[in-house]
Amino acid sequence: MKRKHDTVPDTMMQRWSRPPLSCRLCRTKKLRCDRTQPCPNCALRNVPCEYSGPSDSPDELRGGLLRSSQPTAATVSTSQESISVQVQESSSECGTPFSILSQSSQRRLAGLDDCLRDTKFVSRCLPPWTQARQLLDQFIMTIQPTFGVLHVPSTRTLVEKTYKDMAEGEEPSPAIMVLLFSIFAGAALVATPEVLQVFNATKAEAKGAFTTYTRLAIAIIDNPIKPVPPSTTALEAICTLARVLSHEDWYSHKVPTLRASAICMARAMQIHRLDTAKNREERERSGYDLVELEVQRRVWWHLVSTDWITAFSQSPHEGSYLINPEHFQVNHPSNIDDSWLASGGREFSFLPKVPTSMSSFIFRIHYAELCREVVDILGPTLLESKQPNYNTVLEIDQWFHTFIDSIPAFFRIDPESLKESEGTLEELPALSWQRTLGHLSFHVRLCRLHRPFHREGITDPRYEYSRTTCIRSAKTVLDLHRSLIKAGNSAASNPFEYGLVMNHVFFAAMILATDVSMYPTAFGADIRKQEVLDVIRLLEESQHESPALMEAIQKNMQTLLSILHGSHQQHSGTPSRDAAATGPSRMSASAQVQPQSSDVGTGDGTIVADGNVPPLDHMSGSNEDVMWSEAGKESWGQLWSDLFDVAPEMNGLQWDLLLNDSDLPLQTNFY
Template sequence: MPDSQAAILNAQTSMAKATRKLPPIGQARILFDHFAKALQPSLGLLHIPSTRSLIEQTYQDMLDNKQPTATTLMLLFSIFSGAALVWSGSLLEILSVTQAEARSAFHAYSQEALFILEHPTQPLKPSTNALVATCILTHSLANDAGLSVKMRILQVRCFSMAQELRIHRVDTARSQEGRRLKGCDMIEIEVQRRVWWNMVASDWLSSFSGGSHEGVYIFQTKHMNVNYPSNVDDELMVVEGVQQDFPLSVPTAMSGCIQRIRTAVLCREVVDAMPSILLDSQKPEYEVILALDKKFHDTIEDIPEFFKMDAESLRKNQALCRERPYIAWQRISLHFSFHSRLCRLHRPYHLEGITNPAYAYSNRVCVQSAKTVLELRRAMDEISPEAGGYPARLWRVVQHLFSAALILATNVSFNPEAPEAETLKANVLAAHQTLEKSEHESGTLFEGIQRNMQTLLSTLRQRPGTALQGSEGSTMAPRETEPHGINMGLGEVPGANDFDHRLNVQDPSAGGDQTVEAEENWQQIWLDFVAVAPDLDVPQWNSLLDDVTGWTDL
C-alpha cells in the first residue's frame, strides 16, 4: 500500500476512535448549554445557535453511520473540555459526577482535541471552525496551568491559521466588494471578527501584565483591517447579516468582550508610551505615568452604566443582572483587570512614594487599587458558576490576585509603622486564604502559586542578614499526582493519563490534618515573607515583582 494511502487510512482510523470518545447526545447537550452560559460570555467566540445546530447534525450523522470531520470533532472536544473546566455544582449533580471526574474529563477532552490538531499524518486544515476550536482550547489550557511553552505554540498556531484564512483583511474594501458580488455567510464573517479581536486583545493585554514577555505585542494596527465585533445578541445574527448593531450603551452578550478590547487598546498605548520601563530599566517620566493614569480613569468613566461599580449604578441595574446574569461577572472582571493594571502602571514609583511626597500619589493608587483587586476577587465568589463565576480555576485571576497581595506586602515591609500597616497585613493574609481555594479546585494552579512563593523566599534567603538565610523556610512540597482516566462518567479513556498537565487530587483518606497543616504552612510563609522583606532595596523589589508576575489576558 502506498504511503499516502496508508496515511489516509491511519487518519480515518484515528478519527473513528476519537468519535467513540464523544459523550452521548444527552450529555453533549448539557455540556454545551453549560459552556454557553458559563464560558461563552467571557470568550464571545461562538455563534451559539449555529453551533448548537452543528452538534445536533453531527450526532444525527453518527446515527446514520457518517463520520464527523476532524474539524467538527476538534470543535466539539474543545467545547466539552471548556465546559468541564468551568464545572458548577449543578452541572456535577445533573451528570452525577464528582469534581475529580470533571477535572479528569477536562484533561481527557483536551487531549483528544490536541491530538486532532496535531495529528502526525493529517494535520487540521485551516477553517473558521478550526480556528475557533484552537482558540477555545488554548484559553482553557492556559487558564488551567498558565502560559507554558505548549500554550505559546498554540497561540502561534492560531495566529498562523488566521493569516492563512486572511482574517486580518476581512473588512478591506476589496473583501467587502467581493462579498457583495458573490455573497457569503455573514455569521461566519462575524465569528471571524470575534476570533480575531479575541486574539488581538489577549496579545495586547498580556503585553502589560508582567513577566518576561511584557512590553512586546505581535498584532500591529497597521497590519489589519477588521471591524470590531457587532454589539448584538446571537439571535439577531443571520446568514444575510447582523439585523441590528446596537450602541455600546445597550447590553448584549458581546458587551463584555467589546469592553475587553477597549482595555486591551489602552494596554497597547501604555506599552507604546513607556517602553523604557523594560528595555533599559529606567523609570518612565512621571508626567507620562500621570498622563496614562488619566487615560485609565477616562476609560473607566466612559464605560456603559451597567458596568459601573458605584452604588447607584449597581442599584439601577439589579433587574438587568437578573435578566442577564453574566453582566455581573463581566462587570467585576472589567474592574479587576483595570485596577490590576493601574497597580502595574504606578509600580515604578510605588515604593518611592512612601518617602517622597512628589510620588505619594503613585503609592496611594497602588495600595488602593491592590485592595480593590482583593475586594473584587472576593466578590467573584458571589457570582454563580452558571454565570461565569469560577475564579479559583483561572490562572489569570490567580496571578492578578498574587501581584496585588505582593504590592500590599511590600508596602507593609517598607512602612511597618504606617497607621494602616496592620490592616494591609490582614489583607495580605486574607489573600493567601483566597489563593488556597485554587488548591481544592485546580492542583496545577496551586503548584504555580507555590512556585511563585518559593521564588520569593529563595530570593530572600540569598540576601545576607535575612531571617530566612540558610533555613528551609516553610514552603510545601508539591503533592503527589494521582492519574485519572474518567471521561465525565463515561468510563476510562485510553491515554488520558499521558496529558501534559496531570490532575492533583486531594487524598480523601488523609483527613482534616493535612488541610490544617497546609493552611498553617501558608500563613507562616506570608508571615516570614512580611518579616524579612525590608532587607530588599527598591530595585530588588521591582526585579522580584517582575520575576513572579506572569502572563494573563484578563
C-alpha cells in the same frame, strides 16, 4: 501487520461516571426499570432485556446513560430525542464522558498517532448526545460569556447536526471534532458540584475527562499525517482550545502556539482583509452569510486583543506584540445578541450603551487598544526593565482613567452605576462577573504601571500619587475577588477559581503586604495586617490549583526566609554558622539591584562591601536545605507575620528583592 484501532491508550482513559443500572430499553424509552431480568417493560414488549456491565462489549458501553443524566432544557424536541436514541445505539469504544473508555487496553501513548489516522475511531470518543448537550450547556454558561467567539445558536445547530450525521454513519471533519473536544474539555474543567451531581461523578473524574478530551483535541491539531484544513470552524476550534487551556497552568506552554497557529490560519484565509473596500463591495454583489462573517470578526479580534493585552502584562511576551494595527482591516463585531444574528440577515449594531451578550467582548477590544498604546510608549523601558519617565507614567495614568470613565454605566463598579445596572443584570446575569474580571485586569495593570515608584513614594512626595494609586488598586482587586466569589456562588459557576484570578490576587496581596511592612506603626496597621494575612492564607490554600501560583509562593518564601535570617543575624550581632549560605539560588537573578549604601546586608545575612552581591557558588546547597527544612515548620502567612515585626530593620536592597517577588508572570485568559 496492520494494527487494530480497537482501543484508546490507557493514559487517555478516565472514569467520568458510573455504569447505568437500568436495561437498554428502559433507558432509551425513559421508563422506570426494576432491574430484574427480564424487567416488566421488556417482558410486556417481548423484547430482549439487555444490561450494560463489565462483560459488555465497547459498542454496548457507549449506549449507557447516567441514571441522573437528564436534559437541562425544560423541553426537548422530537428530533433531539430521535438523535439521542440513534447515537446511543451506535458503536463506540470510548464510552460516556465520565466512564473508563476501555479496561483492557495496553496500548502506549506512542501509538496514538496511528489511532488518529482513523477519523471514525476518534469520533467514537465523543460522548453520547444527551451528555454532549449537557456539556455544551455547561460551556456556554461558564466559559462562553468571557470568551464570546462562538455564535451560540449556530454552535448548538452544528453539534446537533454532527450527532445526527454520526447516527447515520457519517464521520465529522477534524475541525468539528477539535471544536467538540475543546468544548467538552472546557465544560469538564469548570464542572460545578451541580454538574458533577448530574453526571454522578467526582472532581477527580472530571479532571480526568478534561485531560482526555484535551489530549485528543491537541493530537488532532498536531497530527502531521492529516492536518486540519483552514476554515471558520477550524479557527473557532483552535481559539476555543487555547481559551480552555489558558485556564490550566499545565498546558500554558501550548497556548501561545495555538494562538500563533490561529493567526497564521486567519491570514491564510485573508481574514485580515475582511472589511477592505474591495471585499465589502464583493459581499454586496455576491451575498454573504452574516453569521460566518461575524464569527470571523470575533475570531480575528479575539486573537488581536489577546495579543495586545499580553504585551502589557508580566509575561515573557511583555513589551512586544505580533499584529500591527496598520496591517489589517477588520471591523469590530456587532454589538448585538446572538439571537439577532441570522445567516441571511443584514448587518446592524446597537450603540455601545445598549447592553448585549457582546458588550464584554467589545469592552475587551477597546481595553486591548489601550494596552497596545501603552506598549508603544513604554516599549523600550519594558524590554530593558528600566524605570520609565515619571511624567510619561502620569500621562498614561490619565489614559487609563479616561478609558474607565468612557465605558457604559453597566460596566462600571462605582455604587451609583451598580445600583443603576441592577435591572440589566436580571436580563444578563453573566454581566456581573464579566464586569468584575474586566476591572480586575484593569486595576492590576494600573497597579503595575505605578509599582516602580511605589517605594519611592514613601520618602519622596513627588511619587506619593503612585504609592496611593498602587494601594487603592490593590485593595480594589481584593474587593473584586470577594465579589467574584459571591457572583460565582449565585450563578452556580466558579470563575473565581481560575488561575488568572488567583495570580491577580497574589500581585495585589504582595503590594499591600509590602506597604503594610513599610508602615508597621501607621494608623490602622493592625487591621490591615490581618486583612493581608487572611488573603495570604487564602492563596496558600489555593496554590495546589495553579503551578504558577505555587512557584511564586515558594519563591516568595525563599526571599522571606533570607530576609528574616539576615535581620535576625544583624539584630543578634552574632553571625550564624550558615549565615552566608541561606540565600536561595533564585535570588541571584533578582539581586542585581544596587544597594544605596556601601555596606549593606544582602538579605541572606552576608555583609557586602561596595555593593557587590556574592556569587552563586558562595551559597551552599546543604545550608539551603537547612533553610527549607525550617520553612516547612512555618506557613507562608507566619513568615509574613514575622516579617512585619522586623520590617523597620530592612534596608533598600531587601525591599527591592521583596518587591521584585510580586512580579508574578500573569496569564491573559480574559483580560
